[in-house]
Amino acid sequence: MYTEEDLRATLGALEQEAPDEGRFLAGLARARQRRTVRRRTAGVIAAAMATAVLVAGAIVVPQLVGQTDQVAANPHFERWRFPFAVEDIPGYQVIYQSTSSAQVSGDTPGMYHLEILPKGRYDPTADQAGEPVDVRGKHGFYRVDMDGKGSMPGVVWEYAPDSWAEVMFVGGTSPDPREAVLRIAGAVRFDRTAPLRVPFRVGYVPAGLQAVAPLDISFTGRIGAQVDMAGNAGSLSISAGQIVKVTTSQLGQPVSTADPVTGRTVVEISFGQLTMRLTGIGISTAELKKIARSITPADPDDRTTWFDADKAIPLH
Amino acid sequence: MTFEEFTRDMLAALLRFAVVLTGDRGLAEEIVQEVLLRVYARWAKIGALDSPEHYVRRMVVNEYLSWRRRWARVVPHADPPVATLVPDHATTHAERDALRTELDKLPRRQRTVLVLRYYAGMSDVEIAEVFGCGAGTVRGYASRALATLRVELRPAPVKEHT
Numbered sequence: 361m362y363t364e365e366d367l368r369a370t371l372g373a374l375e376q377e378a379p380d381e382g383r384f385l386a387g388l389a390r391a392r393q394r395r396t397v398r399r400r401t402a403g404v405i406a407a408a409m410a411t412a413v414l415v416a417g418a419i420v421v422p423q424l425v426g427q428t429d430q431v432a433a434n435p436h437f438e439r440w441r442f443p444f445a446v447e448d449i450p451g452y453q454v455i456y457q458s459t460s461s462a463q464v465s466g467d468t469p470g471m472y473h474l475e476i477l478p479k480g481r482y483d484p485t486a487d488q489a490g491e492p493v494d495v496r497g498k499h500g501f502y503r504v505d506m507d508g509k510g511s512m513p514g515v516v517w518e519y520a521p522d523s524w525a526e527v528m529f530v531g532g533t534s535p536d537p538r539e540a541v542l543r544i545a546g547a548v549r550f551d552r553t554a555p556l557r558v559p560f561r562v563g564y565v566p567a568g569l570q571a572v573a574p575l576d577i578s579f580t581g582r583i584g585a586q587v588d589m590a591g592n593a594g595s596l597s598i599s600a601g602q603i604v605k606v607t608t609s610q611l612g613q614p615v616s617t618a619d620p621v622t623g624r625t626v627v628e629i630s631f632g633q634l635t636m637r638l639t640g641i642g643i644s645t646a647e648l649k650k651i652a653r654s655i656t657p658a659d660p661d662d663r664t665t666w667f668d669a670d671k672a673i674p675l676h
Numbered sequence: 677m678t679f680e681e682f683t684r685d686m687l688a689a690l691l692r693f694a695v696v697l698t699g700d701r702g703l704a705e706e707i708v709q710e711v712l713l714r715v716y717a718r719w720a721k722i723g724a725l726d727s728p729e730h731y732v733r734r735m736v737v738n739e740y741l742s743w744r745r746r747w748a749r750v751v752p753h754a755d756p757p758v759a760t761l762v763p764d765h766a767t768t769h770a771e772r773d774a775l776r777t778e779l780d781k782l783p784r785r786q787r788t789v790l791v792l793r794y795y796a797g798m799s800d801v802e803i804a805e806v807f808g809c810g811a812g813t814v815r816g817y818a819s820r821a822l823a824t825l826r827v828e829l830r831p832a833p834v835k836e837h838t
Contacts, residue, residue, distance in 0.1 A: 362775055362827045364794065370775045371696050371795040378691040379705045385687070388709055 382470040385530045386463055389473065441669075442554040444476060444525075447547040457554070464544050468534050472544050474527050477516075482524045487516050495519070495545045502538055513537040515545050557666040558585050559634055560600050562673050563654030566647060568592050571673075587673055594642025598651070598673075601635055614652035616645050631657035677728070679719040683712065686729050693733060697740055697791050699780050711735045734806050737792070741784055778825050786821035789814055 446454050452466045464472040490503035493515060500517025506528050514528035525548060527541045534540050568591035585600045614629040627638045627648040634657045638648045658665040687708075694704035715722055715732055722728050779787060785807070792798045792806065800811040800818070807814060822829065 362825060364827060364829065366775055367790065367825070367827055368794050370779065371791060374696040374699060374776070375692045377701050378688070378695045379701055381687055381691065384691065384705060384708070385683075387705070388683075388712055 380469070380471075382530055383463070383465070386471040386473045389530070441556050443550070445549045445552040445554040446474070446544075447549060449543060449547045452544065466534070466540065470534060471530050472527055472541060473530055474525065474544065474548060477524045477526065479523050482516075484516065484518070484524065490516075493517070493542060495542065500545070502542065504537075513541060515541045517545060519548075519550050556669040557663065558600065558669050558672050559658040559660045559666050560585075560636060560672060561656040561658075561667045562598060562651065563656065564651055565589065565596060565598075565674055566591070566593055566643060566651075569596055594640055596638065596640040596643055596651070599637045601637070614649040616649065627652050629653070629655060631655075634658075634660050677723055679716050679723065682715075682719075682723065682728060682732075686732070689729075690732065690736065693796070694736055694740075696795050697736065697788065699776070699787075703740075707736055707739045711739050733796075737788060737806055741788060775825065782821055782824060786817045786824070789817040790821050793818060 442457055446457070446462055446464065449464070452464050452472075455463050455465050457463075460476045460478075462474040464474065466472070484501070487501045487503060487506075490501035493500050493502045495515065495517040496519075498517050498519050500515055502513075502515045504513045506512045506514035506516075506526070512528050512530055513534075514526055516524055516526040518524050525545070527545045527548075529537045529541055569589035570591055571587060571589055587598050589596045589598075610630050611632060612629065614627050616625055616627045618625060624639055624641070625645045625648065627645065629636050629638075629652040636652060636655050636657075638652055640648060656667075658667060690708050690712075691704060694708045695701055698704045698707065711732060715728075715735070722731055725731050779790070782790070789803055789807075792803045793800070798806075800814045803814045804811045
């Protein structure tokens with residue numbers, strides 16, 4: 361038998377497992393940005409779908425590609441590589457990278473968040489009030505208060521004409537944040553790309569689909585990756601993740617459910633440590649299951665088994 | 677108060693509450709993130725409330741109760757370590773681990789009632805408000821959960837009649 365005090369103590373001890381605030385804040389900032397982009401992308405896809413029905417087969421993909429943050433027009437993205445690289449920095453570790461951002465952690469609490477700002481979308485006026493700095497020979501500005509509201513030190517620099525990037529320190533304490541953000545910014549290389557590998561390979565996707573958003577992957581702790589595609593016949597989103605509880609009867613078998621919010625069909629297929637999730641518009645459940653069955657999983661814990669992204673996802 | 681100020685002041689407590697509520701760091705992070713994204717979008721109204729923190733905590737509870745295998749991305753997570761028998765292991769920790777394992781098996785509503793009562797210190801009436809049900813229903817959830825966990829309730833103090 362337990363007592364109520366045992367229960368209080370057990371629940372109280374769970375507090376120790378609360379996530380790190382700094383990393384959470386960085387994730388929240390990224391999610392806010394992603395949600396904005398995703399909402400815009402979803403709107404574009406929905407509009408394109410309506411257009412496709414009206415014009416019966418008109419080619420809408422180029423419109424989609426042209427309207428989604430110029431991402432698909434990025435040649436590095438087309439080659440499925442990260443369009444920048446972060447050099448090794450003693451005392452720091454890159455713990456997350458997408459095609460437009462990265463997160464770096466150091467020895468002290470907190471997180472350094474790198475964001476590659478969409479070309480032509482950044483207005484440097486406010487940041488020009490900061491301290492002029494040099495980042496690998498490019499001009500930039502250091503500010504102790506990047507968001508203008510709290511105390512987020514960071515640096516923003518113009519790595520190419522009208523192309524800016526920023527590194528911000530969020531949610532923690534750093535003995536010398538200026539030195540740290542400048543050091544990390546200096547390690548960002550735009551003259552190099554980094555290979556992008558994913559823990560799965562998809563053998564089949566319906567013809568005519570093109571990628572419409574950057575492949576976003578996290579490889580710290582639980583793996584997460586997502587690719588969004590669209591074409592004349594519809595749109596498709598494939599994501600991979602690690603989940604904790606999987607019933608054995610589901611292993612390797614696609615299961616369809618309905619998304620409780622959108623009502624759309626969701627097909628999931630679990631391979632133990634890795635689960636793939638597929639959703640689409642204009643793609644039947646049977647087709648989603650066919651795609652799911654064509655997936656070959658890798659071992660998420662062993663990167664040597666992963667696949668190069670350009671070979672893992674057949675785009676036509 | 678701005679959304680940023682609210683987040684700065686309340687985030688740590690929200691994350692602690694969420695991890696106790698869910699027993700899962702990754703899920704706690706996802707739920708708090710989802711809730712804060714919605715709070716941000718409606719901050720003009722939520723920020724004007726007398727007690728936005730109570731409202732947001734309630735959103736966290738509702739999000740947890742309605743969570744339907746939402747997809748997790750970019751959330752570091754680890755399986756809880758499998759308990760192993762170690763001869764000299766402190767009995768207290770072993771019992772706490774065992775109790776936690778039992779807690780993880782409870783239905784969400786029952787677990788939530790226990791967390792709100794024994795961690796957040798809320799009365800059954802306050803919990804009933806969160807759930808949108810009667811206090812009797814809350815006591816029903818609690819008694820079933822406590823029976824499952826084999827938690828012995830401290831006898832109520834005997835009133836002395838003079």
